Amino acid sequence: MSSTPKAAVYEQLxxxxxALSNPIRLEILELLAQSERSVDVLASMTGQSxxxxxxxxxxxxxxxLVGSRKQGLFVxxxxxxxxxxxxLGALGTVGETYLADLHRVVRxxxxxxxxxxxxxxxxVLERARKGQITVIDVRPADEYGAGHVPGAISIPLPELQKxxxxxxxxxxxxxxCRGPYCLMSFAAVKTLRSRGYKARRLEAGLPEWRSAxxxxxxxxxxx
Numbered sequence: 001m002s003s004t005p006k007a008a009v010y011e012q013l014x015x016x017x018x019a020l021s022n023p024i025r026l027e028i029l030e031l032l033a034q035s036e037r038s039v040d041v042l043a044s045m046t047g048q049s050x051x052x053x054x055x056x057x058x059x060x061x062x063x064x065l066v067g068s069r070k071q072g073l074f075v076x077x078x079x080x081x082x083x084x085x086x087x088l089g090a091l092g093t094v095g096e097t098y099l100a101d102l103h104r105v106v107r108x109x110x111x112x113x114x115x116x117x118x119x120x121x122x123x124v125l126e127r128a129r130k131g132q133i134t135v136i137d138v139r140p141a142d143e144y145g146a147g148h149v150p151g152a153i154s155i156p157l158p159e160l161q162k163x164x165x166x167x168x169x170x171x172x173x174x175x176x177c178r179g180p181y182c183l184m185s186f187a188a189v190k191t192l193r194s195r196g197y198k199a200r201r202l203e204a205g206l207p208e209w210r211s212a213x214x215x216x217x218x219x220x221x222x223x
Contacts, residue, residue, distance in 0.1 A: 135202070138176070164197075175199060
């Protein structure tokens with residue numbers, strides 16, 4: 001038992017830190033920030049066994065970072081709230097600032113992939129409303145259905161090459177995906193530029209967009 005209220009607070013906060021101390025759990029949180037998912041789907045997406053995935057999810061649930069519901073034989077998990085997205089964003093900011101190894105990885109595999117500055121979310125919203133840009137969501141279709149930038153076109157990355165004709169060449173295209181460390185938008189921009197399109201990335205991804213209080217559309221069918 002903690003000796004003081006302050007110690008009790010830190011003890012509880014340490015539970016969150018412990019839950020975040022595993023890379024697979026961080027990946028699970030990124031996936032749940034896109035949409036609710038079952039244990040089986042999360043296991044497949046992370047390359048883990050169902051048993052290991054369940055253990056990771058229990059750690060996250062005990063720390064209050066995810067919630068769950070049961071439907072038939074399946075258990076579905078969801079992010080507890082946008083505050084978790086903010087927490088992950090703060091973790092990334094601190095890491096990139098003070099961890100030399102992380103800074104090196106980001107510079108080598110992310111910054112070097114795109115010399116142009118990403119477009120801030122509010123700029124994208126304003127320019128999209130004025131019809132000045134075309135926004136594409138390159139995440140899987142189910143994630144788009146769960147929530148997307150208003151007016152964005154769903155073009156999952158594997159379909160981009162064969163659907164280029166759907167995109168206007170006279171407008172700048174802004175691509176987005178799951179978040180700041182998702183490479184799908186980098187790949188999309190690279191493909192578009194190689195085919196003569198003017199393209200840039202959205203700063204961060206859909207979870208950060210939602211967390212900033214910006215409007216989100218959904219085409220997911222009610223359960």
